[in-house]
Amino acid sequence: MTGAPIPQPLCRFQAASKWYGPVIGLNDLTWDLPPGITGLVGHNGAGKSTLIKLLTGQLRPSLGRVLVRGHRAWTAAARRHIGYCPDVDAFYEEMSGRAFVRMLARLHGFSSKTARERTDDVLDQVDMAERADRPLGSYSKGMRQRIKLAQALVHNPDLIVLDEPLNGVDPVGRVELIRLFRSLADRGKSLLISSHILDEMDTLADQILFICRGRMLASGSLDEIRALLDDHPLKVRIAAPRARQLAAELLRLESVRSAALESEGQLLLEVQRPKEFFGPLAAAVAEQACDVQRLQVIDASTEAIFDYLMETAKRPR
Amino acid sequence: MSVDTAGYRRWAGRQLPNALACWPIARSGLVLVLRRKLFWLLLALAALHFLFIFATIYLKFQIAAQNPGLERFVNQVLRSVTGTGETYREFMFRQGTVTMLVLAFAGGMLVGDDMRRGGLTFYLSRRIGRWHYVVGKLLAIGLLVSLTTTLPALVLYIEYGLLTNSFSYFRENLGILVGILGYGLVMAVTLALLLFALAAWLHKTVPLVMAWACLFVLLPALGELLQDVFDDRHWLLLSLWRDIRLVGTWFFGGIDTERELAMLNPSLAIVLGVCIVSTLALVPRVRAVRVVQ
Numbered sequence: 001m002t003g004a005p006i007p008q009p010l011c012r013f014q015a016a017s018k019w020y021g022p023v024i025g026l027n028d029l030t031w032d033l034p035p036g037i038t039g040l041v042g043h044n045g046a047g048k049s050t051l052i053k054l055l056t057g058q059l060r061p062s063l064g065r066v067l068v069r070g071h072r073a074w075t076a077a078a079r080r081h082i083g084y085c086p087d088v089d090a091f092y093e094e095m096s097g098r099a100f101v102r103m104l105a106r107l108h109g110f111s112s113k114t115a116r117e118r119t120d121d122v123l124d125q126v127d128m129a130e131r132a133d134r135p136l137g138s139y140s141k142g143m144r145q146r147i148k149l150a151q152a153l154v155h156n157p158d159l160i161v162l163d164e165p166l167n168g169v170d171p172v173g174r175v176e177l178i179r180l181f182r183s184l185a186d187r188g189k190s191l192l193i194s195s196h197i198l199d200e201m202d203t204l205a206d207q208i209l210f211i212c213r214g215r216m217l218a219s220g221s222l223d224e225i226r227a228l229l230d231d232h233p234l235k236v237r238i239a240a241p242r243a244r245q246l247a248a249e250l251l252r253l254e255s256v257r258s259a260a261l262e263s264e265g266q267l268l269l270e271v272q273r274p275k276e277f278f279g280p281l282a283a284a285v286a287e288q289a290c291d292v293q294r295l296q297v298i299d300a301s302t303e304a305i306f307d308y309l310m311e312t313a314k315r316p317r
Numbered sequence: 318m319s320v321d322t323a324g325y326r327r328w329a330g331r332q333l334p335n336a337l338a339c340w341p342i343a344r345s346g347l348v349l350v351l352r353r354k355l356f357w358l359l360l361a362l363a364a365l366h367f368l369f370i371f372a373t374i375y376l377k378f379q380i381a382a383q384n385p386g387l388e389r390f391v392n393q394v395l396r397s398v399t400g401t402g403e404t405y406r407e408f409m410f411r412q413g414t415v416t417m418l419v420l421a422f423a424g425g426m427l428v429g430d431d432m433r434r435g436g437l438t439f440y441l442s443r444r445i446g447r448w449h450y451v452v453g454k455l456l457a458i459g460l461l462v463s464l465t466t467t468l469p470a471l472v473l474y475i476e477y478g479l480l481t482n483s484f485s486y487f488r489e490n491l492g493i494l495v496g497i498l499g500y501g502l503v504m505a506v507t508l509a510l511l512l513f514a515l516a517a518w519l520h521k522t523v524p525l526v527m528a529w530a531c532l533f534v535l536l537p538a539l540g541e542l543l544q545d546v547f548d549d550r551h552w553l554l555l556s557l558w559r560d561i562r563l564v565g566t567w568f569f570g571g572i573d574t575e576r577e578l579a580m581l582n583p584s585l586a587i588v589l590g591v592c593i594v595s596t597l598a599l600v601p602r603v604r605a606v607r608v609v610q
Contacts, residue, residue, distance in 0.1 A: 103345045
């Protein structure tokens with residue numbers, strides 16, 4: 001039987017490794033970039049920059065392959081699918097934002113007229129059209145981020161790689177940029193976002209790739225990864241008036257490992273296999289006619305999961 | 318227009334070949350340099366010498382036209398503007414000081430800042446290779462060199478030819494045109510490669526100016542001194558600007574003396590050596606990532 005052809009991933013790492021002399025930057029990474037927004041999380045020196053440089057074709061892997069739409073990442077054919085927004089923002093201070101974006105557009109082979117049109121279009125998208133004629137040196141950090149984003153979008157790439165895109169952006173600007181990222185993802189673009197602000201990843205990323213010392217620790221949605229962490233039971237805090245009775249009821253469930261009464265009316269549960277927990281919890285609450293005022297999963301955030309993964313990675317095998 | 322209403326359509330036009338990407342890099346580099354008042358001042362200095370020669374040529378023809386009896390006298394007095402290859406070669410050679418100043422200050426802006434501030438990443442993450450970047454920047458430096466040497470020399474050549482009131486000057490002196498272009502090319506390529514390599518390693522303007530001064534002021538002075546001490550003309554080869562001139566003279570077909578002829582091959586070897594070493598030196602710097610040990 002012949003099925004439909006398997007769609008080619010936009011970007012694929014095949015056993016990719018990168019050494020800098022004796023230092024290993026990325027170690028045997030095999031990974032396909034999923035559609036939507038993917039967060040790239042790791043400590044300093046974990047290999048995030050190496051992964052990004054390999055993906056954007058600025059480095060070649062020492063071993064393995066990095067493919068973008070089937071082309072090797074360092075080729076021109078691959079680079080036209082990628083828009084890169086680096087973390088550096090010290091560019092030509094005397095140049096205007098518009099001239100900067102237009103110059104980089106021309107490097108993609110657009111004629112002068114097309115480059116101008118695309119620049120205007122993309123500056124509109126990042127809400128910089130009004131301010132783009134000022135010199136870059138007079139821009140705030142947030143405006144620089146927008147200009148960097150504009151130059152990454154100017155050739156309409158399929159994949160946008162953003163290195164710390166929200167650094168230095170004020171809260172209002174962050175909301176706007178996150179909305180823009182989401183809008184790009186909704187239009188079928190893939191975004192790979194590296195950030196050390198893990199709180200942002202909770203709301204921003206559909207998938208997360210955790211890396212440590214050049215190796216992939218985990219990849220997938222936060223829920224999926226959290227569910228795989230058997231050694232670290234999920235902590236769930238429940239606020240309910242009859243917490244003691246509810247605890248007694250919930251302790252009967254196999255998935256509940258422990259229950260602690262934090263205060264009168266507040267319960268902290270340790271849950272294994274979360275998927276098997278929430279259904280019976282709802283049933284127990286209904287049976288007890290318990291008025292649950294608040295239910296909070298306190299360690300399913302990117303930060304908590306990252307800490308657990310790091311703890312697991314450091315443990316001797 | 319809001320983000321949500323912005324159309325995000327696929328572009329269906331024809332993209333230009335990668336090689337043409339060198340030009341926007343060169344152009345933006347030149348624009349950056351010419352935004353600074355300092356460079357306009359230096360270019361004005363370069364223009365002073367040019368205007369002097371330009372006016373001298375004009376004056377010579379005016380005097381000769383109004384009083385033909387004085388033509389021979391004028392030719393003897395204004396030997397520097399005879400319209401031969403030497404006129405243009407000497408003009409280009411004498412533009413050296415101001416050209417060196419322009420390059421010393423431009424190197425940091427054109428190349429050093431890209432290396433120091435990480436601007437290289439913006440270029441290298443696009444669909445161009447690093448050689449496009451290198452060629453683009455070399456083109457920018459080469460154009461700056463040409464702006465103070467080759468271009469004004471060409472203008473003087475055209476002026477001289479037009480003032481003769483016949484095209485025979487151009488027909489008979491095509492070799493001069495080849496000489497100007499050849500000398501200009503040697504100058505542009507050698508200086509561009511050298512400046513790129515130095516700026517890629519030194520990054521900042523001050524160390525770059527100091528290194529440049531060592532190469533083009535200290536070394537020639539040392540060469541003169543050693544020549545006097547050891548009575549050996551080969552020490553003069555330490556002056557790269559002089560070496561370039563000798564190679565350039567070959568393009569004018571004007572190496573007359575045995576002494577100059579004997580120095581031609583060593584000069585050529587030095588110019589080629591500088592180009593090769595500079596190319597080898599810049600290659601490892603034009604990479605996106607450097608490992609900090």
